[in-house]
Amino acid sequence: xxxxxxxxxxxxxxxxxxxxxxxxxxxxxxxxxxxxxxxxxxxxxxxxxxxxxxxxxxxxxxxxxxxxxxxxxxxxxxxxxxxxxxxxxxxxxxxxxxxxxxxxxxxxxxxxxxxxxxxxxxxxxxxxxxxxxxxxxxxxxxxxxxxxxxxxxxxxxxxxxxxxxxxxxxxxxxxxxxxxxxxxxxxxxxxxxxxxxxxxxxxxxxxxxxxxxxxxxxxxxxxxxxxxxxxxxxxxxxxxxxxxxxxxxxxxxxxxxxxxxxxxxxxxxxxxxxxxxxxxxxxxxxxxxxxxxxxxxxxxxxxxx
Amino acid sequence: xxxxxxxxxxxxxxxxxxxxxxxxxxxxxxxxxxxxxxxxxxxxxxxxxxxxxxxxxxxxxxxxxxxxxxxxxxxxxxxxxxxxxxxxxxxxxxxxxxxxxxxxxxxxxxxxxxxxxxxxxxxxxxxxxxxxxxxxxxxxxxxxxxxxxxxxxxxxxxxxxxxxxxxxxxxxxxxxxxxxxxxxxxxxxxxxxxxxxxxxxxxxxxxxxxxxxxxxxxxxxxxxxxxxxxxxxxxxxxxxxxxxxxxxxxxxxxxxxxxxxx
Numbered sequence: 217x218x219x220x221x222x223x224x225x226x227x228x229x230x231x232x233x234x235x236x237x238x239x240x241x242x243x244x245x246x247x248x249x250x251x252x253x254x255x256x257x258x259x260x261x262x263x264x265x266x267x268x269x270x271x272x273x274x275x276x277x278x279x280x281x282x283x284x285x286x287x288x289x290x291x292x293x294x295x296x297x298x299x300x301x302x303x304x305x306x307x308x309x310x311x312x313x314x315x316x317x318x319x320x321x322x323x324x325x326x327x328x329x330x331x332x333x334x335x336x337x338x339x340x341x342x343x344x345x346x347x348x349x350x351x352x353x354x355x356x357x358x359x360x361x362x363x364x365x366x367x368x369x370x371x372x373x374x375x376x377x378x379x380x381x382x383x384x385x386x387x388x389x390x391x392x393x394x395x396x397x398x399x400x401x402x403x404x405x406x407x408x409x410x411x412x413x414x415x416x417x418x419x420x421x422x423x424x425x426x427x428x429x430x431x432x433x434x435x436x437x438x439x440x441x442x443x444x445x446x447x448x449x450x451x452x453x454x455x456x457x458x459x460x461x462x463x464x465x466x467x468x469x470x471x472x473x474x475x476x477x478x479x480x481x482x483x484x485x486x487x488x489x490x491x492x493x494x495x496x497x498x499x500x501x502x503x504x505x506x507x508x509x510x511x512x513x514x515x516x517x518x519x520x521x
Numbered sequence: 522x523x524x525x526x527x528x529x530x531x532x533x534x535x536x537x538x539x540x541x542x543x544x545x546x547x548x549x550x551x552x553x554x555x556x557x558x559x560x561x562x563x564x565x566x567x568x569x570x571x572x573x574x575x576x577x578x579x580x581x582x583x584x585x586x587x588x589x590x591x592x593x594x595x596x597x598x599x600x601x602x603x604x605x606x607x608x609x610x611x612x613x614x615x616x617x618x619x620x621x622x623x624x625x626x627x628x629x630x631x632x633x634x635x636x637x638x639x640x641x642x643x644x645x646x647x648x649x650x651x652x653x654x655x656x657x658x659x660x661x662x663x664x665x666x667x668x669x670x671x672x673x674x675x676x677x678x679x680x681x682x683x684x685x686x687x688x689x690x691x692x693x694x695x696x697x698x699x700x701x702x703x704x705x706x707x708x709x710x711x712x713x714x715x716x717x718x719x720x721x722x723x724x725x726x727x728x729x730x731x732x733x734x735x736x737x738x739x740x741x742x743x744x745x746x747x748x749x750x751x752x753x754x755x756x757x758x759x760x761x762x763x764x765x766x767x768x769x770x771x772x773x774x775x776x777x778x779x780x781x782x783x
Binding site for chain 2: 375376379380381383384386387389390391393394395396397398399400401402408412
């Protein structure tokens with residue numbers, strides 16, 4: 217029995233760790249898309265900025281907390297930079313620019329070796345309280361820390377969207393000409409939403425680096441953006457609770473399917489593709505039968521009319 | 522002196538000079554000038570494509586054109602829509618823009634400006650003030666919903682409302698910012714006669730309280746009944762302007778627009 221727990225516990229910890237990171241990452245997207253209606257197809261770029269900034273600053277001798285704050289701030293700042301030219305235009309421009317940006321950034325990370333060590337990636341950076349916590353308990357500690365951070369982000373966002381501020385964001389999602397005609401500075405609100413969403417992704421990036429202990433440009437492929445989209449749509453657009461549960465479901469599925477690997481006649485790379493096929497199929501079924509997602513409200517569904 | 526400026530402001534709340542907007546070769550609005558006195562109802566009529574809605578967009582800042590627009594003594598033609606709205610001008614849309622995935626009450630509570638809780642840091646720093654303000658705004662919303670007789674729908678999602686109810690919702694929402702000038706784009710279109718009479722009643726009641734209206738409308742009997750002045754547009758130009766009785770008699774207006782009706 218004890219041995220069994222010894223086996224299952226690290227496994228569960230891993231799922232929960234990754235889920236909590238992705239929940240935070242997707243909560244940022246949910247603020248942008250679910251509540252403000254911004255289509256960001258390059259969310260992973262802000263994850264990468266958060267991770268690389270934290271890690272590189274820490275390696276250059278800055279304290280960990282300062283490095284994380286800088287990572288969050290820089291991710292937010294890039295959200296600001298991308299928002300300035302695109303948010304006055306139609307919503308699809310943000311989608312085009314962000315997806316382009318995330319790929320450009322990945323190639324910069326890959327090729328500017330003097331700065332980022334390119335495809336070798338970076339490891340050997342500090343992790344929070346690594347000298348204090350015994351190694352065998354470290355992941356448990358990290359999990360507690362991440363869940364606490366997730367809690368703070370979750371409740372802050374809940375507070376935000378249930379405030380008059382959140383009401384303006386929702387009205388922009390519905391039809392931005394209305395808040396505009398009523399005297400709200402729509403552009404400024406969209407920009408703020410993008411900055412906050414990006415900063416949250418930056419925080420998730422730092423957390424991802426702490427968990428992986430090693431980052432390289434391949435950690436930040438476009439698929440990560442779409443994992444966040446899957447999480448938001450699965451859990452329910454415009455539902456923070458749904459986003460957290462969506463992250464848990466997705467990662468349970470990703471790791472759960474490892475167990476069936478021996479029963480299916482696939483190589484491991486084929487298995488990866490097979491997983492995505494299943495996810496695609498499940499999403500299609502979800503859209504047909506419960507388009508609002510698991511926790512979304514049909515009346516609040518932002519996917520279609 | 523103060524009295525004098527007050528008077529000037531009161532006389533014409535909105536004045537438009539030589540307003541122009543071209544879409545390629547189409548002159549949607551072609552050198553229009555008009556003045557609207559405070560506390561009056563002005564009807565803007567004309568055949569389809571006359572440029573009425575474009576005129577609305579230009580005045581409310583949703584389109585950029587050339588010409589001069591003065592509102593309450595302030596030049597507004599270069600301002601973005603949200604700043605114009607903050608000056609006290611609010612417009613509704615030809616097709617009602619209800620925020621369908623928000624409740625009726627939320628639709629109204631969104632409207633008032635300078636809400637403390639619309640600044641992000643205040644959500645954490647000034648909770649008490651936000652709470653007080655929310656209560657006031659809610660009370661006001663409910664009063665206005667009651668005025669428009671849709672209070673019983675306050676918790677419904679706006680998407681569930683009928684077309685006519687959405688029109689009322691839009692007027693109610695516009696009322697929340699206490700506008701000095703309300704611009705309505707076809708308030709009677711697609712509305713049943715009873716509801717249309719009700720809307721007319723509201724407009725007259727609000728005019729009594731000092732509000733000014735500029736209304737685009739195709740329902741000639743309805744608009745002539747409530748208007749102090751009618752402006753007729755045709756092919757981007759203002760072709761006639763005057764009291765309703767006078768307009769109804771004009772042969773050129775009858776020819777382009779009213780046809781046999783007059």
